[in-house]
Amino acid sequence: MNNALVLFSGGQDSTTCLAYALQNFSYVETLGFDYGQRHVIELDQRAILRTKISALKPEWAARLGQDHTLDLSILGKISDTALTSEMDIKFNEAGLPNTFVPGRNLMFLTFAAALAYRRHVTHIIGGMCETDFSGYPDCRDDTIKAMQIAINLGMDQRFILHTPLMFLNKSDTWQMAEDIGGHALINIIQSDTHTCYLGERGALHDWGYGCGKCPACKLRSEGWLMYKNKLPA
Secondary structure (H helix, E strand, C coil), rough: CCCCEEEECCCHHHHHHHHHHHHHEEEEEEEEEEEECCCCHHHHHHHHHHHHCCCCCHHHHHHHEEEEECHHHHHHHHHHCCCCCCCCCCCCCCCCECCCCCHHHHHHHHHHHHHHHHHHEEEEECCCCCCCCCHHHHHHHHHHHHHHHHHHHCCCCCCEECCCCCCCCHHHHHHHHHHHHHHHHHHHHHCCCCCCCCCCCCCCCCCCCCCCCCCCHHHHHHHHHHHCCCCCC
């Protein structure tokens, strides 16, 4: 069945994945998670983004289906991270930032598969990336492949996990968005997505809203600079 469920947070990566899904699948649903994140404002952007993206192409509007939001606040309650509580963002000796929420993507994919099972959806799409990321172990290709095996065995189904950004840097991700939806999609990503870990939406930069200092903003802004100037990775 050529249908898909997109893990859709309201950020740059998941928005690019939504456009990718609408371009490649005949029916697309979206799924967001409220896990007590500091940047919960990203969830507010989801409906805006769905409306604007579906308006870009008539076929996308026809393909975009139901939206779902799941409450995973327990994840925030058992986590002690800078992404789920008010603490300064720091890095450990291995370079891993304390914005890493242990088990987050593992839970996301498990709940996504449970929903896909009920919705009769075959393809699950996420914006995980191991090329241009903060070092999160649950964003790596090996992790996603292992999750696909575990989910398929545990549910006795044939789900296919897609990570179209897995080996792209952020400049490539901007370019991918342009290739799929042109500058109209780029403009939507600039003005309406949210990536900043601190939830900052004060000033609009060339690359979008954000504090400009957290790891997510740095990746996004540096990728934008490379994309606009066509710099090599």
